[in-house]
Amino acid sequence: MAKRKPKQVEEASDGSGAWLNTYADMVTLLFAFFVLLFAISQVDVQKFNLLAAALSNRGASPDLIMEIAEQSTVKNVDEVDVEDPFAPVEEGEDTEPTLADIYEMIQSQIERAGLNDTIFAYLGDDYIFIRFIDDMLFGPNSARIRQQDYEILRFIGRSLRVVQGSVGMIRIDGHTASVPNSAVSDRDLSSERANAVLKYFEDVVGIDGEKLTALAFGRFRPIAENETEEGRRQNRRIEIVVTESNEVIAQLDNIYEKIVG
Numbered sequence: 001m002a003k004r005k006p007k008q009v010e011e012a013s014d015g016s017g018a019w020l021n022t023y024a025d026m027v028t029l030l031f032a033f034f035v036l037l038f039a040i041s042q043v044d045v046q047k048f049n050l051l052a053a054a055l056s057n058r059g060a061s062p063d064l065i066m067e068i069a070e071q072s073t074v075k076n077v078d079e080v081d082v083e084d085p086f087a088p089v090e091e092g093e094d095t096e097p098t099l100a101d102i103y104e105m106i107q108s109q110i111e112r113a114g115l116n117d118t119i120f121a122y123l124g125d126d127y128i129f130i131r132f133i134d135d136m137l138f139g140p141n142s143a144r145i146r147q148q149d150y151e152i153l154r155f156i157g158r159s160l161r162v163v164q165g166s167v168g169m170i171r172i173d174g175h176t177a178s179v180p181n182s183a184v185s186d187r188d189l190s191s192e193r194a195n196a197v198l199k200y201f202e203d204v205v206g207i208d209g210e211k212l213t214a215l216a217f218g219r220f221r222p223i224a225e226n227e228t229e230e231g232r233r234q235n236r237r238i239e240i241v242v243t244e245s246n247e248v249i250a251q252l253d254n255i256y257e258k259i260v261g
């Protein structure tokens with residue numbers, strides 16, 4: 001009479017392959033674990049800080065949450081891509097670029113990107129002047145930076161961050177056109193747009209907030225006639241003025257000394 005095999009041996013050799021289920025589950029869990037480790041290693045610190053600010057006691061405004069979501073596809077400001085026409089300027093330890101150097105970098109990138117019709121840059125004796133015209137950065141009646149314009153704004157902000165130690169002030173001016181019977185306040189719109197650029201430079205690019213200021217001129221500083229669409233297109237603009245001195249803060253300090261001291 002044949003000797004009967006132990007039960008566990010019979011089950012192991014019946015060819016059902018039930019053990020593969022357990023093995024596959026284990027491999028799946030290991031794969032998920034390594035994916036999690038990889039994801040953690042790729043955390044974007046600046047976007048995390050933005051999200052933390054939004055969820056703090058300062059309040060999570062819808063616009064800020066949307067800004068964080070839109071930037072999920074935008075490169076980190078510290079990444080360098082040789083194929084990127086707006087590759088950030090490297091900060092050197094030995095030599096600090098001058099305003100003239102930064103102007104040349106910005107002007108070169110504007111030309112490379114073919115944006116001469118919508119972005120104008122000018123180098124003065126002790127300042128850089130940059131102008132974004134019409135729908136560059138913003139859509140009609142909107143104060144949210146368009147996703148396709150983050151790259152050029154990131155490059156310019158990153159370039160300015162390199163020289164922020166030697167500049168006195170980076171001023172962002174908001175301007176609008178005069179449109180008859182418009183339901184949108186030109187004052188509000190120009191202020192919100194200027195502050196949107198300022199907050200991007202401060203919160204995302206990392207420029208020192210003490211160097212940044214925003215002004216809203218509304219429709220009261222036109223550079224063209226408002227009677228034509230072309231004139232209104234030129235009047236709708238964001239301007240950035242980078243100066244070596246900070247006369248605004250100096251004047252404010254003098255006022256404080258007189259009224260407090």
